[in-house]
Amino acid sequence: xxxxxxxxxxxxxxxxxxxxxxxxxxxxxxxxxxxxxxxxxxxxxxxxxxxxxxxxxxxxxxxxxxxxxxxxxxxxxxxxxxxxxxxxxxxxxxxxxxxxxxxxxxxxxxxxxxxxxxxxxxxxxxxxxxxxxxxxxxxxxxxxxxxxxxxxxxxxxx
Numbered sequence: 001x002x003x004x005x006x007x008x009x010x011x012x013x014x015x016x017x018x019x020x021x022x023x024x025x026x027x028x029x030x031x032x033x034x035x036x037x038x039x040x041x042x043x044x045x046x047x048x049x050x051x052x053x054x055x056x057x058x059x060x061x062x063x064x065x066x067x068x069x070x071x072x073x074x075x076x077x078x079x080x081x082x083x084x085x086x087x088x089x090x091x092x093x094x095x096x097x098x099x100x101x102x103x104x105x106x107x108x109x110x111x112x113x114x115x116x117x118x119x120x121x122x123x124x125x126x127x128x129x130x131x132x133x134x135x136x137x138x139x140x141x142x143x144x145x146x147x148x149x150x151x152x153x154x155x156x157x158x
Contacts, residue, residue, distance in 0.1 A: 025098040029067050029090035039065040041075070041090060044098055050074035085131050133157050 024040045042052055042063035052058035052070045067075075067090075075094070076086040084093045123132055136146050136157035146152035 025090065025095040027090075031067060031069075031072055031088060033067045034065055035067075036065050037090075038067045038071070039063050041067065041098070042071055045071065045074045045078065048078070050078050085134060 025037055027035065027037055029035060029038055029041065042058055045052055046058075046060045046063065051060065052063075052074050056062060057064050058068070058070055072088040075090070076088050078097070079086040079088075079094060082097050084097070090098070123129060123135060136152055140146055140152075140154040140157065145154065146157070150156065151158050
């Protein structure tokens with residue numbers, strides 16, 4: 001009986017909900033996830049200048065509840081535009097943006113002394129985490145130049 005209730009819930013939500021509901025983003029979403037909030041994420045992206053596809057699944061009016069590659073590309077663009085690490089994960093900061101809440105994020109270019117709102121994970125030598133880019137950018141702009149030229153140098157952080 002419960003699967004039937006869930007299907008009825010999904011049908012009700014998809015066909016009666018407004019295009020993007022306030023505070024609908026409550027869970028973390030990762031690449032490949034299938035979840036009702038991925039549907040709302042696609043609606044949000046499509047209606048806020050981050051069109052997932054021109055036609056077919058994921059395009060405006062044809063959103064699907066799956067976080068696929070095209071959605072990830074647009075999600076990362078949104079994250080970059082909003083000044084948060086482009087992880088492609090709908091986590092706490094991204095949900096705050098999607099729900100219209102200020103994240104308190106301070107862009108790297110305006111940092112003075114606090115890293116609290118920028119770096120959220122431990123980074124180790126050889127890590128390829130998106131926050132490594134922001135660490136390189138911070139170091140390069142605060143007197144600790146990674147390299148004079150090439151990868152890691154100012155303006156060429158990787």
